[in-house]
Amino acid sequence: MKDISRFSPLTETTFYILLALVEPLHGYGIMEKVKNLSSNRIRPGPGTLYGALANLLDSKLIVPAKEGRENSRRKIYRITQAGKELLEYESRRLEENVRISKSVLKKD
Amino acid sequence: MDIRDNRTTKRIFKLFFAWGEEKEEKWLEERSLKGWHLYRVGFLNYKFVKGLPKRFIYKFDFRLFSRKSEDEYLAIFKDAGWELIDIFASWYYFRIDPEVHGESEFDIYNDNLSRIKKYQRILLFILIVNGPALYFLIPYLIEKTFAAQSTPYTVLYAIILVLIALIESFLIYAVIRFIILIRRLRNNIRQ
Numbered sequence: 381m382k383d384i385s386r387f388s389p390l391t392e393t394t395f396y397i398l399l400a401l402v403e404p405l406h407g408y409g410i411m412e413k414v415k416n417l418s419s420n421r422i423r424p425g426p427g428t429l430y431g432a433l434a435n436l437l438d439s440k441l442i443v444p445a446k447e448g449r450e451n452s453r454r455k456i457y458r459i460t461q462a463g464k465e466l467l468e469y470e471s472r473r474l475e476e477n478v479r480i481s482k483s484v485l486k487k488d
Numbered sequence: 489m490d491i492r493d494n495r496t497t498k499r500i501f502k503l504f505f506a507w508g509e510e511k512e513e514k515w516l517e518e519r520s521l522k523g524w525h526l527y528r529v530g531f532l533n534y535k536f537v538k539g540l541p542k543r544f545i546y547k548f549d550f551r552l553f554s555r556k557s558e559d560e561y562l563a564i565f566k567d568a569g570w571e572l573i574d575i576f577a578s579w580y581y582f583r584i585d586p587e588v589h590g591e592s593e594f595d596i597y598n599d600n601l602s603r604i605k606k607y608q609r610i611l612l613f614i615l616i617v618n619g620p621a622l623y624f625l626i627p628y629l630i631e632k633t634f635a636a637q638s639t640p641y642t643v644l645y646a647i648i649l650v651l652i653a654l655i656e657s658f659l660i661y662a663v664i665r666f667i668i669l670i671r672r673l674r675n676n677i678r679q
Contacts, residue, residue, distance in 0.1 A: 391599055391601050392599070393598060393599050393602075406567075407560070407563065407564035407567055407568075408564070408567035408568065411567075411568060422598070423598055424598055425568075425595050425596045425597045425598040425602075426564045426565040426567075426568040426570055426596050427549050427565075427596035427597045427602060427606070428596070428597045428598050428599055428602040429564060429568075430560075430561050430564050430565075431602050431605060432602070434557070454560075454563055454567075455560050455563075
């Protein structure tokens with residue numbers, strides 16, 4: 381397995397899309413879930429979502445889920461093991477950012 | 489949609505420059521407020537159908553696709569409330585009804601990185617289609633113009649050369665406009 385950090389940092393939208401896919405979802409399901417997870421702060425546009433899904437598929441961070449076949453019009457996606465590793469890597473990176481910024485801001 | 493049946497339609501000829509698409513999208517929105525709704529896009533022209541004045545928001549996307557990916561792409565747009573109006577020369581024309589979808593702002597892209605990628609696709613397309621013209625056709629025509637033995641042929645080659653040079657100059661201008669757009673988006677600190 382190559383170093384997962386080469387995909388970091390993800391854009392905020394891509395981060396949340398990947399996070400949403402810890403359960404299998406189709407495009408619209410992802411949009412709704414990202415809105416909910418981010419308290420409506422991030423609302424993926426369909427153009428951005430489509431592009432992000434294509435990139436995540438190319439990088440094998442998500443795969444089409446098998447359940448998708450029964451419904452031909454909508455593809456269903458789910459996260460891969462590599463995708464999960466990337467999420468954990470990103471969480472640690474963001475945590476570090478929070479920790480550092482808090483300690484710097486406290487000094488002022 | 490069968491809005492075309494027995495309804496007044498009108499065609500408007502208009503130059504559309506893709507680097508000024510926001511203005512174009514606004515213009516279409518204003519047309520729909522007057523009851524003229526876009527339903528067909530052609531070369532330098534739009535077709536409108538007369539209906540009730542109603543606000544629609546228009547957005548254009550640029551994509552080069554295989555059929556299979558296009559289905560998924562269109563399904564995602566449809567689910568998000570965007571109605572496909574027409575496809576013309578790899579441009580996808582969408583509209584949304586802002587009353588049905590109660591958002592404060594409507595866009596098919598929500599971050600600058602994906603907006604930049606769209607303009608990069610357009611740039612790549614221009615270069616692939618016109619690269620050969622710039623590198624082979626123009627030098628070939630210059631050579632032909634000077635090598636031609638009889639005056640009519642010299643004139644003919646010269647005319648073709650000037651026409652192609654004009655088209656290419658326009659495309660170089662377009663490339664510069666897109667590079668400026670990409671730079672502006674890139675310099676925006678917000679991702």
